[in-house]
Amino acid sequence: MSTPTTEVHNATEQQVLPTGRAVTKQLIVQKFGGSSVSDAAGVKRVAKRVVDAQAAGNEVVVVVSAMGDTTDELLDLASQVTDSAPAREMDMLLSAGERISMALLAMAINKLGASAQSFTGSQAGMITDGIHGKARIIDVDPHRIRTALDKGNIAIVAGFQGMSRTTNEITTLGRGGSDTTAVALAAALEADVCEIYTDVDGIYTADPRVVPSAQKIDTISSEEMLELAASGAKILHLRCVEYARRFGVPLHVRSSFSQHEGTWVIPSAEDKITTQEGVALEQPIISGVAHDRSEAKVTVVGVPDIPGKAAAIFQVIADAHSNIDMIVQNVSTHGTGRTDISFTLPIVEGADALAALHAAHDQIGFETIEYNEQIGKLSLIGAGMRSHPGVSATFFKALSDAGININMISTSEIRISVVTHADLLDEAVRVIHNAFDLDSDSEATVYGGTGR
Numbered sequence: 001m002s003t004p005t006t007e008v009h010n011a012t013e014q015q016v017l018p019t020g021r022a023v024t025k026q027l028i029v030q031k032f033g034g035s036s037v038s039d040a041a042g043v044k045r046v047a048k049r050v051v052d053a054q055a056a057g058n059e060v061v062v063v064v065s066a067m068g069d070t071t072d073e074l075l076d077l078a079s080q081v082t083d084s085a086p087a088r089e090m091d092m093l094l095s096a097g098e099r100i101s102m103a104l105l106a107m108a109i110n111k112l113g114a115s116a117q118s119f120t121g122s123q124a125g126m127i128t129d130g131i132h133g134k135a136r137i138i139d140v141d142p143h144r145i146r147t148a149l150d151k152g153n154i155a156i157v158a159g160f161q162g163m164s165r166t167t168n169e170i171t172t173l174g175r176g177g178s179d180t181t182a183v184a185l186a187a188a189l190e191a192d193v194c195e196i197y198t199d200v201d202g203i204y205t206a207d208p209r210v211v212p213s214a215q216k217i218d219t220i221s222s223e224e225m226l227e228l229a230a231s232g233a234k235i236l237h238l239r240c241v242e243y244a245r246r247f248g249v250p251l252h253v254r255s256s257f258s259q260h261e262g263t264w265v266i267p268s269a270e271d272k273i274t275t276q277e278g279v280a281l282e283q284p285i286i287s288g289v290a291h292d293r294s295e296a297k298v299t300v301v302g303v304p305d306i307p308g309k310a311a312a313i314f315q316v317i318a319d320a321h322s323n324i325d326m327i328v329q330n331v332s333t334h335g336t337g338r339t340d341i342s343f344t345l346p347i348v349e350g351a352d353a354l355a356a357l358h359a360a361h362d363q364i365g366f367e368t369i370e371y372n373e374q375i376g377k378l379s380l381i382g383a384g385m386r387s388h389p390g391v392s393a394t395f396f397k398a399l400s401d402a403g404i405n406i407n408m409i410s411t412s413e414i415r416i417s418v419v420t421h422a423d424l425l426d427e428a429v430r431v432i433h434n435a436f437d438l439d440s441d442s443e444a445t446v447y448g449g450t451g452r
Contacts, residue, residue, distance in 0.1 A: 027149070027191045028053060031063040031159065031182035035199040035447075036256035037101050038068035046197075046256060047108035050154060054114060059149045061189065063159040063182040064105055066097025071175075087132035091161075091172045095121070098158035098178070106156045117148045118156040121170075125188075126162030126181060128171045131321065135162060135171035136239075137180065140188035157185065176237030183240045187247035194249050196236060197256035199447040202263035203228075203235050205288040206433045208444035210426050214433065215440040217287065219264045224287045224383055227415045231379030232292025241265065257447035285384030285391070286436045291429050292377040293422060295325060296350045297407070299342040300357065302367025305332040310341060312364050313357070320356035322349040326377070326410040326419065338367070342408065344419065347373055375407065376425030379417040380432055386413055398435035404428050 030050065037043050046062075054060045066074075074093050078085050085093075102118040109116035125141035148155045159178025164171050173180055179196060186194035203225070204214040220228075222245040229238040235253060244251050245267050254262025303309050310329065317324055325344045332339045345353055350371065357369055385391050395416055399406065404427065408419040420428055433439060 027059040027061070027189060029061045029063065029182050029186040029189065029191045029194045030197060031178055031195065032065065032105075032197045032256055033178070033199070034065040034068050034070065034101075036197055037064055037105065040104075043067075043101075043104050043108050047105055047112055049256065050105075050116075051109055051112045051114045054154055061145060061149070061155045061157065061185055061191070062105065063157045063178055063185065064098060064101040065159050065178040066094075067101050067104075070097040070100070088169060091132045091170050094172050095158070095161040095170055098160050102156045102158045109154055109156070114154060115152060116154040116156055118158070119144060119148075120158050121161035121181065122163035124155075124157045124181075124185065126184065127165050128162035128173070130164040130167045130169065130171065132169075132171055134174040134321070135164065137162060137173070137184050137243075138165065140184050142185060142188045145185065145189065157181065173239075176234075176240070179237035179240035180243055183243045183247075183249050183251070186249045187243065191249070194244065194251050196240075196251060196253045198235060198253065199255060199257060200235070201255045201258060201260045201445060202253050203233075203265075203288070204444055205286075205438040206429055207233070207291065208446050210291070210429050211289075211433050211439070212443040213439040213441075214288075214444050215438060216444065217263050218261075219266060220287055221383060222265055222267050224381055224414060225265045227379070227381040227412070228288055228290045231290035231381065231415065231417060232294070232377060233288070233290040236265070255447060258445075285388045286380060286382035286438065288381055289429055289433050289436075289438070290379045290381065291425055292379075293425065294347055295344045295375065295377055295419075296347045296371060296373045297342060297344050297375050297419065298350070298353065298357075299340055299370040299372075300364070300366045301340050301370060302336075302338045303341055304365050305337050305339045309364060312360070313341060316356045316360045316364070317343075317345070317353055320349070320352045322346070322353040322356075326408050326417065328408050344375070344377065344408070374422045375419050376422045376428075377417055377419050378425060378428045378432065379415055380436070381415050383414045385415075392416060394435055395432060398431050399428060402427065402431045404431065 032046050037046055050060055050062055071094055078093060099120060106116040106118040124145055127139040128135035128137055145155045159181040161172050183194050202216045203220060204216055206214040208214045222241055225241050229236050229241050248267045250267060251265035252262055300313055322345050327343045330340045380395055404420055404424050406418045406420055410417045
C-alpha cells in the first residue's frame with residue numbers, strides 16, 4: 001500500500017498534507033518535550049532544528065516543556081519540604097521548569113545567529129480559569145507573539161502554564177499541558193501545522209517500550225487519537241487532541257532526534273486520507289493498543305439501591321474536581337437492597353475523592369469504601385470496529401488464552417477497555433497486539449526518555 005504523501009515542494013513552498021490539501025508553509029508551531037531538551041546538547045540540537053525551519057522561509061513559534069525530569073524533581077523537592085503544599089505555590093514552583101527551558105533555548109538560537117525571544121505562558125497570552133494544577137485554557141491573546149514574529153524573531157513559549165483572568169495568578173495545565181499550549185497557540189495564530197516533537201518517530205500501534213515490534217502509523221483520525229489519548233497513550237495529551245479537532249489544527253507527531261516523517265493526526269472527518277496516487281485509503285479495523293497505569297479503582301460498597309444515590313456519589317466526586325473514567329454498578333444483592341458501585345479515576349486525585357466521599361457518608365449511606373492502586377487499563381482502538389464483527393470475541397479470547405483476568409469492562413463504538421491487575425498489564429498489551437496482527441517485522445526506534 002502506498003504511504004500518504006507529505007512532501008515539501010521547495011520551489012513553491014507548498015506542503016501536501018495527508019488530507020490531500022496543499023498549503024503554503026508560512027507559520028509553524030513546534031512543541032518539544034522534556035526528553036528533547038533534557039540537557040545542553042539537546043537544547044543545542046533543538047535550536048539548530050528551529051533555526052533551520054526559519055531559514056526555510058517559515059515563521060516559527062516554539063513551545064517547550066521542562067528539561068528532562070525537572071518537573072518530577074521539583075515535585076520531590078516540594079514533598080521534602082511539606083506534605084500539604086498550597087496549590088498556588090505548587091504552580092509557582094512547577095512553572096519554573098518551562099521558564100528555564102525557554103530561556104536556554106532562546107540563548108542557543110541567538111548563539112546560532114538567529115533572533116529569538118522567550119515568553120512565559122502569561123506573556124504569550126494563555127488565559128485560563130483559576131483552578132491550580134489543572135487549569136483549562138479559556139482564551140488566547142497572542143498579540144505579543146505576533147509582534148515578535150513580525151520583527152523576524154523566533155518566539156519561544158513556556159508550555160504547561162498560563163494566567164487566570166479572574167485572579168491574575170499563575171496556573172498550570174496539568175501533566176502534558178505543553179501539548180495543549182502548542183495547539184492553542186497554533187489555533188489562535190492560524191498556523192499551518194502544529195508539530196509535536198518527541199523521542200519516537202511518530203504514533204505507534206502500541207508503546208514501543210512495551211511492544212518493540214509496534215508499527216508506526218502514518219495517519220490517524222482525531223476520533224481514534226482521542227480514544228488512544230484518553231486510554232493512556234502518552235504520545236499526545238487528550239486536551240491537545242480535543243483542541244486540535246475543535247479548531248481544525250493539523251498535528252504532525254515526529255521525533256526531534258531524526259528527520260523521519262512522523263504521524264499526521266487528521267482533525268476533520270471531512271478530510272480524506274489519500275495515497276500518493278490520490279486513492280482514498282480504507283479505514284483500518286484497528287489503529288492501536290493503549291495502556292494506562294495512572295488510574296486507581298474505587299468501590300463504594302453497600303450503597304442503598306434507590307434512585308439518586310449514584311447521582312449523589314458522582315456529584316461528590318465532581319465537586320472534588322476528580323475525573324471519573326470507567327464505571328460499573330453491580331446488581332443489587334438479593335434481599336439486602338444494597339449494591340456496589342466501582343469506578344476508576346487518576347491516582348493523583350484519589351486522596352481528594354476518598355476524603356470527599358467519607359465526608360458525604362451520612363448523605364449517601366454506604367457501608368465502606370475499597371481503594372486499589374494496583375490496576376492497569378488496556379484499550380483496543382479502531383474506527384473499523386463499527387463495521388467488522390468479531391473484534392470483541394478475538395479480544396476476550398486472547399486475554400482468556402493468556403490467563404489474564406478482567407475486573408472491569410467499558411466499550412464505545414471504536415474502543416474496548418478492560419481493567420486488570422497492574423502486574424499483568426504489559427503481557428496483556430503484547431497479547432492483544434499480536435492477536436490483531438499489529439506486529440511488524442522490525443523493532444521501533446526509541447531515542448530516549450518516556451515518549452513525550
